[in-house]
Amino acid sequence: MSVFQPTLKQLQYLASLHQHGHFGRAADACFVSQSTLSAGLRDLETLLGVTLVERTKRAVRFTPLGNAVVEKAHRILREAEDLADMVQSAGQPLVGELRMSVIPTIAPFLLPRMLPRLRRERPQLKLFLREEASAAAIESLHQGRSDCVLLALPFATGEVDKETIELDALYVAFPKDFATSENWPPELPEEIEPSLIDAHRLLLLEDGHCLKDHALAACNRPELRASAMMIGTSLHTLVQMVDNGLGLTMLPEMAIDAGILNGTDVVVRPLRSDTANREIALVWRKNSPRGDEFRMLAEELRAG
Numbered sequence: 001m002s003v004f005q006p007t008l009k010q011l012q013y014l015a016s017l018h019q020h021g022h023f024g025r026a027a028d029a030c031f032v033s034q035s036t037l038s039a040g041l042r043d044l045e046t047l048l049g050v051t052l053v054e055r056t057k058r059a060v061r062f063t064p065l066g067n068a069v070v071e072k073a074h075r076i077l078r079e080a081e082d083l084a085d086m087v088q089s090a091g092q093p094l095v096g097e098l099r100m101s102v103i104p105t106i107a108p109f110l111l112p113r114m115l116p117r118l119r120r121e122r123p124q125l126k127l128f129l130r131e132e133a134s135a136a137a138i139e140s141l142h143q144g145r146s147d148c149v150l151l152a153l154p155f156a157t158g159e160v161d162k163e164t165i166e167l168d169a170l171y172v173a174f175p176k177d178f179a180t181s182e183n184w185p186p187e188l189p190e191e192i193e194p195s196l197i198d199a200h201r202l203l204l205l206e207d208g209h210c211l212k213d214h215a216l217a218a219c220n221r222p223e224l225r226a227s228a229m230m231i232g233t234s235l236h237t238l239v240q241m242v243d244n245g246l247g248l249t250m251l252p253e254m255a256i257d258a259g260i261l262n263g264t265d266v267v268v269r270p271l272r273s274d275t276a277n278r279e280i281a282l283v284w285r286k287n288s289p290r291g292d293e294f295r296m297l298a299e300e301l302r303a304g
Contacts, residue, residue, distance in 0.1 A: 008080055010044040011073040013037045015143070017053065018070045021060050078144040082289055093293045094300075095124040101137035101146040102129060105211045105235060106280060109258040110150070110165075114301055122300070134210040141285060148294050150301070152252075152278040155210045160283040161291055163298030170218050170276045171256060172197070173239065174248035176265040191272035194219040201247040205232045211278070215250035218276040235260060242266050252278065 016026040017037070027037040045052050052066035062070065102111065111129070118125070130137075130146060134155050140146040142158060151157075152168065172192040178184075184196055202224060204212045216225050229247065232238040238249045243264040251260065256268060270276065282298040284291065 006044055006048070006073075008077065010040050011077055013040045014044065014052065014066075014070055015073050015077060017041065017060065018062060018067075019143075019145075023060065074143045078285070081144055093296055094122050097126045097128060098293075098297075099128045099130065099145070099147045100150060101132050101140050101148075102150045103134050103137060103152065103210065104131055105205075105209060105252060106150055106152065106254070107131045109252075109254045109260070110280070110301070112258070117303075118300055133208040135208060141283070147288075147290065148282055148284040148297070150280070150282050152210055152214060153281050154214075154279070157283055159286040161286050161288070161294075162281045162283040163295055165280040165282060165298060165301050166254075167277045168280050169253040170215060170271050170273075170278065171251050171253060171268040172248060172271050173242050173251045173261075173266050173268045175242060175245045176267055178245075178248060178267070188267075188269065191270045193272050194221055197221075197224070197248065199224045200229075203229050203232055203238050203241055203247045203249040205235070205238065211235075211250070211252065214278045218250075218271055218273045220273065220275070239264060239266060254280075 012030060013026070013032075016029045017023065020026040020029060023034050023038055027034040030037060041053065050065055051063055052069055054061040054063060107129070115127075118127070130140065132140060134151050137146065137149045137151060138155075138157050141149050141160070149157075150165070153162075197219060199221070204215060206212075232241065232249070235251060235255050239251070239260055241247065242249050243266050250271065251268060261268065282294060282301065284294045288294070
């Protein structure tokens with residue numbers, strides 16, 4: 001029976017190469033040279049007596065066994081991080097490093113409001129932020145690249161704990177003269193009925209952004225999913241398209257409050273729907289030893 005035990009460093013190299021699919025980028029992510037990472041992986045394969053990675057000039061391919069080892073490596077690395085987190089959380093809370101993923105439809109609107117006060121009141125907290133779409137952010141969480149995620153629910157998160165930060169209402173945004181050019185009531189209503197939205201004029205974010213799903217669910221019109229023009233890469237892009245008369249879109253209240261419409265002639269009205277909002281929440285891995293810290297962080301975010 002072999003007494004060899006892979007080191008955490010070797011498992012980190014393997015997981016990084018699997019994530020990035022490129023030796024150079026994987027080495028940069030691990031803050032080592034490419035030769036160091038490559039040598040570490042060769043040592044791992046030699047001592048295990050198996051091939052985990054097939055190397056060619058054009059691509060890096062993991063063997064079936066390599067993929068299985070990577071999956072196990074992620075679990076081992078998470079357990080090691082949880083061990084360190086348990087020790088850290090036993091001391092002063094919200095001190096030291098904390099890695100948080102934030103989705104793009106929240107980051108530019110909530111963080112500027114929250115970060116200055118957090119830096120002022122928690123000077124020993126080193127908050128590392130990663131902006132990612134919802135699916136990528138949840139994957140980072142479960143693979144241990146992030147400690148917590150700030151995102152909008154409902155969304156498939158897997159086994160997590162959560163704290164709600166706020167409810168963020170959804171508004172219909174349209175050009176200044178839109179109502180008079182469309183089949184809308186002569187007087188612009190205080191709230192927009194979903195039935196008034198022309199599916200062929202609706203502009204939404206591209207796939208991968210949960211706000212698209214929240215907007216479609218709030219309208220409760222299944223045909224919108226097939227007809228809507230899902231072409232925007234960011235909310236700022238959608239606002240510019242609407243301002244140029246290309247259609248209408250849905251915007252969250254936090255973006256409006258943060259001034260996303262400044263310098264435009266875009267008009268907004270609330271969407272009349274029982275589900276016209278998204279739940280802004282902080283989530284983390286279930287039973288994380290830093291759960292109390294994350295609840296404190298959520299409280300800080302609510303206060304901001």
